[in-house]
Amino acid sequence: MRIAVMGAGAVGGYFGGLLANQGEDVVLIARGAHGDAIAKNGLQVDSHWGKFNVKVAVTDDPSTVGEVDLILHCIKLYSNADAFPSMKSMIGENTNILTIQNGATAGHILGAEFGDKHVLQGATYIETGIAGPGHIHQSGLTAMIEFGEDDGSQTERTAVIKKLFSREGMQVVVSSNIVDTLWAKMVAVGSIGSVMAASRATFVEILASPHGEHTVRTVMEEIVAVGQSQGVTFPPRYVESKMKDAIGEAEETQASLQYDLDNGRPLELDDILGAVVKIGRDAGIPVPASAALVTVLDKFKQGS
Secondary structure, three states, rough: EEEEEEEEEHHHHHHHHHHHHOOOOOEOOOHHHHHHHHHHOOOOEEEOEEEEOOOOEEOHHHHHOOOEEEEEEOOHHHHHHHHHHHHHHHHHEEEEEEEEOOOOOOHHHHHHHHHHHHEEEEEEEEEEEEEEEEEEEEEEEEEEEEEEEOOOOOOHHHHHEEEHOOOOOOOEEEEEOOOHHHHHHHHHHHHHHHHHHHHOOHHHHHHHHHHHHHHHHHHHHHHHHHHHHOOOOOOOOOHHHHHHHHHHHHOOOOOOHHHHHHOOOOOOOOOOOOHHHHHHHHHHHOOOHHHHHHHHHOOOOOOO
């Protein structure tokens, strides 16, 4: 299987680097100093399972890659429109595009552009960041991709991808309801990441502040209420469960929204918590805490 990782940053770079290091045919799509460093020195990955440096094909131009079997789609949501034209030459009759972008709308956006038959929706659970150009640091026991067909069926392609991803340093789950899965992830990503970015604080600092835990919990509850208005089913006491997990992992928590804000990059605001606020207001669901966070961050969403 020939694999292209579209957006080989902290998340895509980790998974793509792991696959390449274990013998898979991988090409990374990475730009700027990060891509240049990978081309010159290889990709350095430090993880819970050990350290490695792997020489792997890398380019900043997807149109030069040629047809592939699988695209692991990891770019920021706001970059989709600019990236799509250069991706078309990678997509053949049997190419699958697995998006692990944040939010609950990425699959529909990709399907509208390339055809639903090519697209699989997924979510990833991993603590990882770019330590420097060409250098990725992953922490914690979890480096998971959960994905599935829109109808929850087990198909030949889900079986093939599950087998590909089942290896040391990576976990994989085929979801029986990927829409519920994406909204379940939104509960943590939309709340914790937004509060961290708005407060310019680590999650440990937020929990130590007088109202930090209450604020995060309130945003989680709003996301659950909006999801339920759209027919999403959450496990019982889901907010309590997610808060317990988050508190237990507080020291390792990283937020891509906060990283982008700190580095003057555009923010995935409209497609994550911003989407929750829009859907909630359209459905008549009160979302005051979420709306406040979106308002605080709105002027930064184009980057600087």
